[in-house]
Amino acid sequence: MKILIVEDEAKISEYLRQGLTEAGLMVDLARNGLDGHHFAMTGSYDLVILDVLLPDVDGWRILQALREAGNKVPVLFLTARDSVDDRVKGLELGADDYLVKPFAFAELLARVRTLLRRGAVPATETMLRVADLELDLMRRRVTRAGQRIQLTAKEFALLELMIRHHDEVLPRSLIASQVWDMNFDSDTNVIDVAIRRLRSKIDDPFEPKLIHTVRGMGYMLETSGEG
Amino acid sequence: MRRMRRPLSLTLRLTLLFGVTAAIVFAVFGWIISQSTERHFAAEDTSELEIIARAAHDMLSGFRTPGDVTQLKQRLDDILVGHHNASLYVVNKDGQTVYASPGPDLSAIATAAGRETEGKVVNQWQVANHTYTALIQLVREVAPAANGPYTLVIAAPIEAHLHFLAAFRRTLWFMIASCVAIVSLLGWVAVRQSHAPLHDIVARIRRISANELNTHLPPETVPYELTELAVSFNEMLQRMDAAFHRLSDLNSDIAHELRTPITNLMTQTQVALSRARTIDEYREILYSNMEEYERMAQMVGDMLLLAQTDNHPQIKNIEEVNLADEAHALFEYYDGWAEERGIALTLEGVATVSGDRLMLRRALGNLLSNAIRHTPVGGTVRVKLDTSTAGNNSIVVENPGPEIPSEHLPKLFDRFYRIDLSRQRGGDGVGLGLAIVKSIVTAHGGKIDVASAEGCTRFQIALRKRPASMRRPRQDRAGDS
Numbered sequence: 259m260k261i262l263i264v265e266d267e268a269k270i271s272e273y274l275r276q277g278l279t280e281a282g283l284m285v286d287l288a289r290n291g292l293d294g295h296h297f298a299m300t301g302s303y304d305l306v307i308l309d310v311l312l313p314d315v316d317g318w319r320i321l322q323a324l325r326e327a328g329n330k331v332p333v334l335f336l337t338a339r340d341s342v343d344d345r346v347k348g349l350e351l352g353a354d355d356y357l358v359k360p361f362a363f364a365e366l367l368a369r370v371r372t373l374l375r376r377g378a379v380p381a382t383e384t385m386l387r388v389a390d391l392e393l394d395l396m397r398r399r400v401t402r403a404g405q406r407i408q409l410t411a412k413e414f415a416l417l418e419l420m421i422r423h424h425d426e427v428l429p430r431s432l433i434a435s436q437v438w439d440m441n442f443d444s445d446t447n448v449i450d451v452a453i454r455r456l457r458s459k460i461d462d463p464f465e466p467k468l469i470h471t472v473r474g475m476g477y478m479l480e481t482s483g484e485g
Numbered sequence: 486m487r488r489m490r491r492p493l494s495l496t497l498r499l500t501l502l503f504g505v506t507a508a509i510v511f512a513v514f515g516w517i518i519s520q521s522t523e524r525h526f527a528a529e530d531t532s533e534l535e536i537i538a539r540a541a542h543d544m545l546s547g548f549r550t551p552g553d554v555t556q557l558k559q560r561l562d563d564i565l566v567g568h569h570n571a572s573l574y575v576v577n578k579d580g581q582t583v584y585a586s587p588g589p590d591l592s593a594i595a596t597a598a599g600r601e602t603e604g605k606v607v608n609q610w611q612v613a614n615h616t617y618t619a620l621i622q623l624v625r626e627v628a629p630a631a632n633g634p635y636t637l638v639i640a641a642p643i644e645a646h647l648h649f650l651a652a653f654r655r656t657l658w659f660m661i662a663s664c665v666a667i668v669s670l671l672g673w674v675a676v677r678q679s680h681a682p683l684h685d686i687v688a689r690i691r692r693i694s695a696n697e698l699n700t701h702l703p704p705e706t707v708p709y710e711l712t713e714l715a716v717s718f719n720e721m722l723q724r725m726d727a728a729f730h731r732l733s734d735l736n737s738d739i740a741h742e743l744r745t746p747i748t749n750l751m752t753q754t755q756v757a758l759s760r761a762r763t764i765d766e767y768r769e770i771l772y773s774n775m776e777e778y779e780r781m782a783q784m785v786g787d788m789l790l791l792a793q794t795d796n797h798p799q800i801k802n803i804e805e806v807n808l809a810d811e812a813h814a815l816f817e818y819y820d821g822w823a824e825e826r827g828i829a830l831t832l833e834g835v836a837t838v839s840g841d842r843l844m845l846r847r848a849l850g851n852l853l854s855n856a857i858r859h860t861p862v863g864g865t866v867r868v869k870l871d872t873s874t875a876g877n878n879s880i881v882v883e884n885p886g887p888e889i890p891s892e893h894l895p896k897l898f899d900r901f902y903r904i905d906l907s908r909q910r911g912g913d914g915v916g917l918g919l920a921i922v923k924s925i926v927t928a929h930g931g932k933i934d935v936a937s938a939e940g941c942t943r944f945q946i947a948l949r950k951r952p953a954s955m956r957r958p959r960q961d962r963a964g965d966s
Binding site: 360362412439440441442443444445446447448451452455473474475 | 771772775776778779782783785786787814815817818819821822825843846847850854857858915918
């Protein structure tokens with residue numbers, strides 16, 4: 259999986275490259291709009307991460323050029339301005355997702371993975387399995403080690419999200435947005451409570467523990483079974 | 486846009502007004518005076534002529550010896566004695582002069598008046614470049630042999646009167662013009678004078694700088710008519726002063742809010758770097774730093790949101806929002822958290838408003854989390870929705886809990902305001918939640934109030950169904966998929 263990052267800020271771009279490379283992705287980095295434009299138009303990428311505020315050729319023009327050339331590569335844009343206009347403009351120009359700076363790296367990674375997966379695997383499976391945990395998507399049933407576990411609708415949705423993104427760190431804001439459609443940072447520990455309740459049902463009576471807290475970042479459902 | 490024409494200066498307007506009023510009043514008076522003077526002179530002239538006419542008429546009617554011309558002349562001369570201005574002319578049926586007093590030749594008048602004259606006529610005549618008032622009368626009952634009836638013409642020159650009247654009128658109009666000029670001038674001076682307090686106020690306003698917005702114009706020191714101006718100016722100053730202070734308070738608040746996490750970060754990092762640590766210790770420090778960063782990021786995000794809603798209060802994504810649905814979604818979200826704290830959530834009523842769904846959800850969410858946080862174990866947070874017939878919606882969020890002292894209530898919506906200063910960095914977030922609620926409600930053209938009494942804190946939002954201040958959604962986006 260090859261990703262292009264167009265970002266003029268040296269520190270952020272370097273850390274993004276490091277983070278994404280360590281997450282197992284191949285990363286090309288363009289430090290200005292001109293290079294970015296060139297790379298995007300000539301290279302073959304699975305995802306483009308685009309800063310819209312660039313000193314020379316701005317991100318909008320790169321995005322526009324890509325779409326006009328019929329290139330459907332997923333584009334995630336980064337904006338410093340938390341402005342509705344920017345979001346609307348980006349999505350109208352054909353971007354697939356956006357993040358407002360400052361963002362958490364875990365959030366970026368989660369969205370990058372979602373975009374990379376999009377279109378690749380049609381989600382037609384009806385059963386999800388992790389270790390001895392089974393999710394029957396059709397009948398909304400959960401069993402672990404053969405035991406039936408009763409979950410509420412939201413707990414089921416939360417577990418489904420975590421299994422689909424197994425071995426990825428899910429930041430709280432992403433969980434709130436995906437499970438409850440709450441797209442604002444809550445200053446409460448609502449997600450922690452929800453995870454605690456889910457754990458008490460699917461993890462507490464069993465071994466190994468599947469749900470792990472990643473301090474400072476979020477939660478992860480781990481399949482390797484260590485810890 | 487066409488530039489509006491500047492209205493005429495007040496001084497000019499008032500001066501013109503005074504001048505026009507004075508001109509009209511004086512002109513009417515002048516006209517009345519000159520008319521009555523003229524009429525007075527005319528009446529005086531006519532009455533003199535009538536006295537002579539009556540005497541001449543009586544004499545001629547009683548005169549039975551038409552042949553005695555000398556006696557006739559003598560008698561008529563006698564009549565004219567004492568009326569040295571007047572002339573008398575008598576002519577018989579055949580146009581022959583019976584009598585003509587010395588002086589102007591009045592035969593032309595008699596001829597012009599003609600035979601048809603019946604009774605008495607008073608008229609003005611021009612004879613040999615002089616103006617006369619003439620009375621013409623027919624005398625029927627003369628002696629049979631006298632070849633009657635006679636026509637009497639009595640005339641008196643009125644040139645002197647006419648001269649006098651002309652001079653009088655000239656003087657009168659000159660006086661009137663002078664008076665109008667004087668009144669206008671005095672009016673101008675008076676208006677300038679009465680503007681002096683205004684100039685004084687301007688000078689005082691000019692002296693007020695941004696640093697002393699708390700000064701004000703004492704309304705009792707300005708003329709009565711300007712009291713309103715002084716009062717409203719003071720009110721404006723107060724509002725500006727409050728806004729100014731809020732702004733500078735906000736700056737210091739932001740600085741203060743940032744100082745704490747930055748101090749934590751610096752101290753922690755410096756201590757960590759002061760000697761070699763184990764990997765785990767470094768990790769611990771980075772985690773701890775992460776928490777501070779998250780706080781700061783959330784604060785910056787909230788500040789940006791506030792700045793945006795405050796500076797661009799137009800809402801673009803307007804849709805019909807069913808508040809009951811929103812409340813249910815939020816209940817689902819907060820349910821676990823509330824349940825863990827032993828708090829129940831209840832919803833009553835329905836309401837639909839048009840607005841930005843995400844913003845309204847956020848406002849309601851902030852109110853809910855605030856209510857849940859301050860509810861004691863076992864309490865119930867109630868959300869009540871109501872739509873009145875007038876199209877006004879009310880959203881009430883109430884929770885049991887310790888009463889908030891009334892002095893805190895109006896400040897609850899201020900940024901970074903915390904009732905308990907010692908609890909500054911508890912789980913209360915960054916202290917912008919309620920400010921965001923207010924900002925969103927204001928952007929929707931609504932109002933929010935808070936009351937706290939008898940162990941119950943109650944936030945009430947009033948939202949009109951379709952606020953006038955909101956823009957219609959942009960049409961140009963309709964075609965996009």
